[in-house]
Amino acid sequence: MSRSLGALLRPRSIALIGATERSIWSNAAHRNLTSFGYSGKVYLVNRNAGSVYGQPVYVSASAIGEPVDLALLMVPVAGVLEALDDLQAAGIANAVMLTSGFAELGEEGAKLQAALHERAAAHGIALLGPNCLGFINYIDKAPVWTLAPRPQGHFGSLAIISQSGATAALISYFAQQQGLALSYLVSTGNEVDVDIAQVLDFMVDEPNTKAIALFIETVRDANAFARAAERALAAGKPVVVLKVGASEITAKAAQAHTGALVGDDRVFEAACRRLGLIRVASIEDLVVTCDLLQQLGEVGEGGLGLVSLSGGICEIAADRASHVGLPLAELSSNTVQRLRDALPGFGTPHNPLDVTGGAMLKPEIFEKSIHGLGQEPNIAAVVTVFDVPTDESNDGEFARNALAHIGNALREIPVPGLVISHSVRPVTERSREIIHQAGIAYLGCGVDFGMAALSRLFAWSARRRKGIATKETVTQANVRPDSERSTLAYLASHAVPVVPAQLVHSAVEAVDAARRIGESVALKVASRNIAHKTDIGGVKLNVLGDQAVAQAFLSISESVRQARPDAEVEGLVVSPMRGKGVELFVGTLRDAQWGPVLVVGLGGIWVEALQDTSLRLLPVKAEDVLEQLSELRASKLLDGFRGAPAVDRQALAEIIAKIGNAALALGPELVSLEINPLWSDGERIEALDALAIWDSKPEGEAL
Secondary structure, three states: OOOHHHHOOOEEEEEOOOOOOOOHHHHHHHHHHHHHHHEEEEEEEEEEEEEEEEEOOOOOOOHOOOOOOEEOOOOOOHHHHHHHHHHHHHOOOEEEEEEOOOHHHOOOHHHHHHHHHHHHHHOOOEOOOOOOOEEEEOOOEEEEOOOOOOOOOOOOOOOEEEOHHHHHHHHHHHHHOOOEEEEEEOOOOOOOOOOHHHHHHHHHHHOOOEEEEEEEEEOOOOOHHHHHHHHHHHEEEOOEEEEEEOHHHHHHHHHHHHHOOOOHHHHHHHHHHOOEEEEOOOOHHHHHHHOOOOHHHOOOOOOEEEEEEHHHHHHHHHHHHHHOOOOOOOOOOOHHHHHHHOOOOOOOOOOEEEEHHHHHHHHHHHHHHHHHHOOOOOOEEEEEOOOOOOOHHHHHHHHHHHHHHHHHHHHHHHOEEEOOOOOOOOHHHHHHHHHHHOOOOEEHHHHHHHHHHHHHHHHHHHHHHHOOOOOOOOOOOOOOOOHHHHHHHHHHHHHOOOOOEEEEEHHHHHHHHHHHHHOOEEEEEEEEOOOOHHHHEEEEEEEEEEHHHHHHHHHHHHEEEEHHHOOEEEEEEEEEEEOEEEEEEEEEEOOOOOEEEEEEEEEEOOHHHOOEEEEOOOOOOOHHHHHHHHOOOHHHHHHHHOOOOOOOOHHHHHHHHHHHHHHOOOOEEEEEEEEEEEEEEEEEEEEEEEEEEOOOOOOOOOO
């Protein structure tokens, strides 16, 4: 990013502007600085002279007369611009603004927020907020926070960044309940200046932070956010995102809360895939996934090895792993033999592995079994399901002894190892003591959340191995196709196979063209002014024979003349009719935030009826398109259905990638390029229909 947030998030001195014992926000801010043991200087500012919290008060920031790193503004809306002027006079270049009443209130509030942004920019002030609760820097014991946080004895390695202050607090409470210590907690509010992308970028370089949790309502600067996310992926620092906006109701709520437009949720999902962001749908998943990734880090290729004391839990865990796409490793004969040697005679070598009730009498069975399982070459990580006691009432000798054996084995195997609880359990002081003694990585998340988090770990690790996608330079095209015929010709020039076609101007020419084709044909009107030809009778399909072709030509011509007398008609196009095969929809669109997007789905009428589509940000490579094809519910149709030949997926993916590049070459004025259908029959693939839509067309013209 263009500027550092070090002075903002690591202040050596703080001024509380609007400090008063009559405000719960001021009281909380001052109490936090005291209870955390903040070592820097704290200045209290209130235009009314006197003392607050037993300290003298300055009537203005400029009256302090000493350098100050950061100001917390707790003043009414009417006084915020004056407060910024005062900060500029005092030489204070960083501020956190608690004050609300801006864009979240609508048009008038948005005008006030624009004025706030202009004033802060004019004074060179880095402003966090408005409408935010501030931040806590646990590392430097610097809380600029206006709620009462839960105590944390030491700083940790999880940073939480949230556009909602209250949600940030709730995430932190659950994280701390699960035994996570935080490095930073940052609320960005309305983001008039400092936004979530800049704070994320700061955390990428923050050495104590191993994982980053984001709560997002909108991304205001997609390019900056993408750059920060790419840096995080390259650095191996996982970013887990909980973003709202998947429903219309949620979108409206987010707009009321922050005055921001949420955007297309599926496009954001595609951005997450490109950038290596891990997306979740709940606070629990957000925290558990961050906890897992910061403890285990990246895992290699392979599947999961799973161990439990309960056969039932093994079955539950296997079902949940299958549901979330988490592979359980197949065991080699050598591993099976090692497990036979470790288990009682009635035990079964299998993955997931039930160590049987024999481990209740001989906890060393855990150690031998995990050690044997962990040598399997197909395994990338080993997980044991076992509860760590939370208090003295369930702090049994067996549990401690078993965990000691589990810890011994997990430290000795060549792959990462983890213990998860059977169900969601808090991680208490007693739990932490036992975890430390056993030397284990532990999640008190339960099997359900645990399997889901592990699937995300495996997917993120695979994305890390793939690396940052290099964006190829696409040569700008010097054409502007504006009809089906010209669009298909343009695609053909980019090595996209298209259906053969002949433009005809009379029934005689149509019959002659159909005879040369020698099979059933399709006739379609050719006009740059008519986008949806079927709606006005501009298409005839499966036409065979001279008389039928001639009649189809005359019928289309008359229907078009009556429905669109204003349309400029080039003629009719005659093409061979394509029958059996799979029809796909391939389209591009330009998202206002994220730029060009590729959409692939089942084609024909089904694209609208079933909404079975997959999205990626452009540009794409064939390997990306292969992933898209596998994500479709209709994916099995490509492999041959009821005797139909299987489609060459690799060839299909390469052609779709070429379509994406062709769309990019048309430049930013292209709104959408659609091929519907892209027909596939075994190794034969053709674009049968295409349409280019532009954003700078003459008034009333239908493309």
